[in-house]
Amino acid sequence: MLLLILGVALWAAVHFWKRIAADHRASFGDQGKMIVAAGSVLAIVLMVVGYRGWEGTVYWGRTPAMTGINNLLMVLAFYVYAVGAPKPGKPRVWLGRKLRHPQLTAVSIWAVAHLLVNGDTPSFVLFGGLLLWSLAEIVMINRAVPEWTPPASRAAKKELIPIVATVVVVIVVSLIHIWLGYNPFG
Numbered sequence: 001m002l003l004l005i006l007g008v009a010l011w012a013a014v015h016f017w018k019r020i021a022a023d024h025r026a027s028f029g030d031q032g033k034m035i036v037a038a039g040s041v042l043a044i045v046l047m048v049v050g051y052r053g054w055e056g057t058v059y060w061g062r063t064p065a066m067t068g069i070n071n072l073l074m075v076l077a078f079y080v081y082a083v084g085a086p087k088p089g090k091p092r093v094w095l096g097r098k099l100r101h102p103q104l105t106a107v108s109i110w111a112v113a114h115l116l117v118n119g120d121t122p123s124f125v126l127f128g129g130l131l132l133w134s135l136a137e138i139v140m141i142n143r144a145v146p147e148w149t150p151p152a153s154r155a156a157k158k159e160l161i162p163i164v165a166t167v168v169v170v171i172v173v174s175l176i177h178i179w180l181g182y183n184p185f186g
Contacts, residue, residue: 004050056121
């Protein structure tokens with residue numbers, strides 16, 4: 001339990017660092033990126049180990065309907081993440097120009113999808129915690145920079161790139177889940 005909570009807290013802390021203490025984060029220069037990266041990796045390890053080791057109360061489980069909805073939401077989440085992959089200000093595909101925070105939106109979709117099929121205490125902490133983090137991050141960014149200019153458009157043929165990336169990532173993530181003993185297809 002403690003490892004999972006620490007993992008979620010560390011993840012939020014290293015990502016909020018730039019929002020809450022921008023000057024402090026900037027004083028580290030490029031080393032700040034390394035600190036965030038190392039903290040993120042450690043947070044992921046803590047979250048995985050903590051989640052797998054915590055047996056909590058189960059309030060609901062998977063149903064075929066929720067599994068199907070979860071899988072559709074996961075495809076959407078991976079696609080939304082992929083359309084936000086270019087660096088800020090770089091040309092994006094259609095949906096990437098409509099969403100101000102595509103990657104944080106993708107994390108929110110991912111978290112909701114997982115909460116639909118995992119109604120236990122560890123899932124509430126992990127997926128609920130990351131959902132709250134992503135929503136708080138969106139609010140903090142919008143408050144810090146209220147004006148937003150959508151990025152330029154990419155060529156129409158570039159629309160295929162996030163679609164292919166989504167298919168590849170869905171396959172890889174599905175195989176990883178199966179390898180870990182969690183069949184994402186029910």
